[in-house]
Amino acid sequence: MASSQKYWRNVLPLCFVLLIDAMSFGFVLPVMGPLLFGPGDTIVSISTAIETRNFYYSAIFALPMIMLFLGAPVLGDLSDIIGRKKSMLIALLGVALSCAIAVSSIMLGSILLLLFSRGLLGFMDGSESIAQAAMADISMSSKEKVINMSLITLAASLGFALGPMLGGYAVEHPLFAVSGIEAPFVLAGTLALINAGCLAVFFEDTYIPNNTKKISFLRSFHNLTLAFKKGGLRWLSVVYLCIQFAWGLYFQATSLILFETFKYTPSQLGWFMTTLSLIFIVSLLVIIRILLRYLRLITIVLLALPLIAAGGILPFVVQTEQALWWSLLPTTIGIAISYNTLLSLLSNCVDKDNQGKVMGISVALVAVAWSLASLANPFLFSNHHFIPFAVVAAVALLAIPAVVRFLKTNSLNS
Numbered sequence: 001m002a003s004s005q006k007y008w009r010n011v012l013p014l015c016f017v018l019l020i021d022a023m024s025f026g027f028v029l030p031v032m033g034p035l036l037f038g039p040g041d042t043i044v045s046i047s048t049a050i051e052t053r054n055f056y057y058s059a060i061f062a063l064p065m066i067m068l069f070l071g072a073p074v075l076g077d078l079s080d081i082i083g084r085k086k087s088m089l090i091a092l093l094g095v096a097l098s099c100a101i102a103v104s105s106i107m108l109g110s111i112l113l114l115l116f117s118r119g120l121l122g123f124m125d126g127s128e129s130i131a132q133a134a135m136a137d138i139s140m141s142s143k144e145k146v147i148n149m150s151l152i153t154l155a156a157s158l159g160f161a162l163g164p165m166l167g168g169y170a171v172e173h174p175l176f177a178v179s180g181i182e183a184p185f186v187l188a189g190t191l192a193l194i195n196a197g198c199l200a201v202f203f204e205d206t207y208i209p210n211n212t213k214k215i216s217f218l219r220s221f222h223n224l225t226l227a228f229k230k231g232g233l234r235w236l237s238v239v240y241l242c243i244q245f246a247w248g249l250y251f252q253a254t255s256l257i258l259f260e261t262f263k264y265t266p267s268q269l270g271w272f273m274t275t276l277s278l279i280f281i282v283s284l285l286v287i288i289r290i291l292l293r294y295l296r297l298i299t300i301v302l303l304a305l306p307l308i309a310a311g312g313i314l315p316f317v318v319q320t321e322q323a324l325w326w327s328l329l330p331t332t333i334g335i336a337i338s339y340n341t342l343l344s345l346l347s348n349c350v351d352k353d354n355q356g357k358v359m360g361i362s363v364a365l366v367a368v369a370w371s372l373a374s375l376a377n378p379f380l381f382s383n384h385h386f387i388p389f390a391v392v393a394a395v396a397l398l399a400i401p402a403v404v405r406f407l408k409t410n411s412l413n414s
Contacts, residue, residue, distance in 0.1 A: 026163020
C-alpha cells in the first residue's frame with residue numbers, strides 16, 4: 001500500500017462521497033409508500049385504483065434500476081476515460097438535478113414528472129461503482145481489496161442508516177424551513193451539491209485516464225453478455241444476480257408490508273431501515289473481518305446464501321411483525337458478508353485497466369436484479385403479502401450450485 005497519508009487522502013473523500021450519497025438516497029425511502037398509498041390526494045388522486053397505485057409503486061423502484069443498468073457501465077467507462085473524480089462530479093450533479101425535479105413533481109401533482117426524476121436519478125447514480133473502481137486502484141491484494149471496499153460500503157451503510165431516520169423525521173417535523181413530503185427530496189439534493197463541492201476540493205484522482213476508450217450507450221448490454229461468457233466471471237455474475245434479486249425483493253416487500261399491513265408511519269419505516277443499516281455496519285466492521293482471517297472469499301459467499309434463505313423463510317412461516325424484525329439479522333448479515341467479497345472476486349477476474357468496466361458491470365447486475373424484483377414484488381404481494389419471502393429463500397438456495405460451478409471452473413483453470 002502507498003504511504004499512510006496518501007492512502008487516507010484518497011480513501012476519506014471516497015467514504016464521504018458515499019456517506020452523503022447513501023444518506024441522500026435513504027432520505028426519500030420512507031415517503032414512497034405514503035406518497036402513493038396515502039389516504040388523501042398526494043402525487044395521485046384519491047380515486048386512483050389500488051392496481052394503478054401498485055403499478056406506480058413498482059415503477060418508482062424499477063425505473064431507477066432500469067436506467068442504472070444503462071447508465072452505470074457508461075459512467076464506469078467514463079471514469080476510465082476522464083478519471084474517477086470528474087465522473088463522480090457529473091454523477092452527483094445529476095442526482096441533485098433529479099431531486100429538484102422530484103420536488104417540482106410533488107408541488108405540481110405530476111406522477112409522470114416524478115417518474116422522470118426517478119429515471120434521471122438512476123442513470124446518474126453511479127458514484128458507488130466509480131468509488132469501488134478507485135478503491136480497486138489503490139488495493140495491492142485480494143484481501144486488502146475486500147477491506148478497502150468494505151470501508152466505502154461501511155460509509156454508504158452509515159449514510160443509509162441516517163438517511164431514512166432523518167427523512168422520516170423531516171416529513172413530520174420542519175427542518176430548515178422545509179416540511180412535508182417534499183422535505184426529504186430537498187435535503188437529498190442539497191447534500192448531493194455539498195458532496196460534489198467536497199469531492200472537488202479534497203479528492204486526488206487515483207487513476208491515469210485512458211483516452212483511447214470509447215463510450216457506447218449500448219455497452220451495458222455488451223458488458224452483461226461478457227459477464228456471462230467468461231468462465232469464473234460467469235458463475236460469479238449468476239451468484240451476484242441471485243443475491244441482489246433476493247435483497248431487492250426482501251427490501252421492497254418489508255417496506256410495503258410494514259406500511260400496508262402494520263400501518264407504519266414514515267418515521268417508523270425510517271427506524272426499521274436504520275436498524276437494517278446498523279446490522280449491515282456491524283457485519284462490515286466486525287463479522288467480515290473475522291471471517292477473512294479463517295475463510296477463503298468464495299467460502300464466505302457460500303456461508304452467506306443459507307443465511308439469506310433463513311431470513312426469507314422466517315417471515316414466510318411466522319407471518320408477524322416481530323418475524324419481520326428478526327429476519328433482519330440473517331438476511332442483512334448474509335448480504336453484508338457476501339457483497340464486497342463478491343465484488344473483490346469479480347474484480348480479480350479482470351486486469352487493472354478494466355476495473356471501471358467490471359464495477360460498472362456489477363452495478364448493472366444490481367440494476368437488473370432490483371428491476372426484476374420491483375416488477376415481481378407487486379404481483380407476488382397482491383397474491384399473498386408474505387409470498388415474496390418464500391421467493392427470497394428459494395433464489396438464495398438456487399445460487400449455491402453456481403458457487404459450486406465457480407469452484408470447479410477455478411480448479412480446472414488453476
